[in-house]
Amino acid sequence: MEITKKDVELSGKLAKMQVTGQEADIYKEQLEALFKWVDELKAVNTDGVELTQTAHSAHMRHDEPKQDPALARTLISAFNEEQDDCAKVKKVL
């Protein structure tokens, strides 16, 4: 599987990370080596293989969402500011 520097930069962008030109060169080389290894999987016949959800089986939660006012208060009070019983975070825009 051929990996280009552009693939690395695009993946960095999708992951919302800055990737410098130098980093992209390093990652490209390392990803190429890794994906050559991953190419071995192509030789495996997986026709008709169905996926399960977890290592043992699919588990659905039977519990209900918990209301824990004390925990909510602890979390809110961990912030510098609060307003209307909510944590106030600084503007990002």
Next chain:
Amino acid sequence: MMTVSEILNDILSGKRTAEDVTRACLDKIKELNPQINAFVEVWEDDALKQAQAVDAKKARGEKLGPLAGVPVAIKDNILYKGHKATCCSKMLENYVAPYNSTVVEKLLAADAVIIGRANMDEFAMGSSNQTSVYGPVRNPMDLERVPGGSSGGSAAAVASGMVPVALGTDTGGSVRQPAGFCGVVGMKPGYGRISRYGIIAFASSADQVGVLTHTVADCAKVLEVLSGKDPNDSTSLDAPVPEYEKLFTDGLKGVRVGMPKGFLDGLNPVIKEKIEAAAKTLQAKGAELVEVDVPYAKYSAPCYYIITSAEASSNLGRYDGIRYGYAAKNAKGLNDYYELSRAPFGLEVKKRIIIGTYALTSERYEECFLKAMKVRELIREDFKKAFEKVDVILTPTSPTTAFKLGAHEENPLALYLADLYTCQGNIGGLGGISVPCGKDEQGLPIGVQFYAPILKEEAALNVAYNFEKGL
């Protein structure tokens, strides 16, 4: 070196107090940690208060918990309320846990003494403990060598005698591989045996909490305390927890030990010799050796790196400067804010996120991620069939012994191969325990690993216990 059993005997008999034991560990940490760097923070005051509380409880004649006064180190990705948990990353350098993980709750309920947080590879991504923001951990057996990883601090803390128990986490071998490199016992139970509530996630379909100790009996004691269903973790299994030590047998008559076909081909001759000798020891204890075929297991490592990187790219999306992590200053817009806030990730973490993101792109999803997931099913099926014929499966823990610090810098794929025999357990959801089985020509420890199916940890523990006794 103190074992859990010796500490419990001393405290219960009054030979030593919990405070004596804790102070002895704190002194050892002061003496050795500057060279080894196993601990990134020691909670001396808290630990002494906990130890004094255990002594007071004993003085009042109250029943003590099963780990009364036993000092424990926890890996730096396990939440302990009011204490830092940083994943040894700059990204979380000021993160203080707002609640206790279930494993910490269970340790405290068992009257254990939590002594500090152990060094690790950043976000548990690594096999050598060289990617920590706090610097590398050194192997107590040879300070020029790595302790393995990612729970390298936990393994080194136990191996050097700083603590008798440490908790780690294991996503591809991160408890068992460092246990093997440092010459201690390390166990990752099957998927779902121990709650992961309050563990900072790396790859959710593979992450498990594990235990590092000096002896198999100690490991069994701690595993029993930590195991069980937790309503806060829907992936934890609702099954009774056995009293593991009571299930230990004297000898292995009737126990079938699987020897996977081809697993030792091309292996380092010294390690191969020790693994074959381990099999003979089990045979001498009455076990029957049975060849098993797990043909797809050889694909575990590439599957592991695709699946766990994809899961990591999703799990680590939360470090965006708003929900968690570093908050950038002077950003020029939202995208700029995200990018600047995610800059503190180290090179290895960034690389894994990029691998995972790439494998999940619409162009590569089917041939990479979906393919790896399907091959994973075949690997699981392989092990399921093998366990119809045997009780445990024996493998080496690692293909090499501890390597020098800085080795493989130019070839990270060689580092990824360190997980060759251990990541099979995470891909298959199996329980696995690594036990020391000898040393190489340089005196470096070698580990042998025993796998058991999910919820059959007692089988692996019993074989490991008999093996340890037979050495």
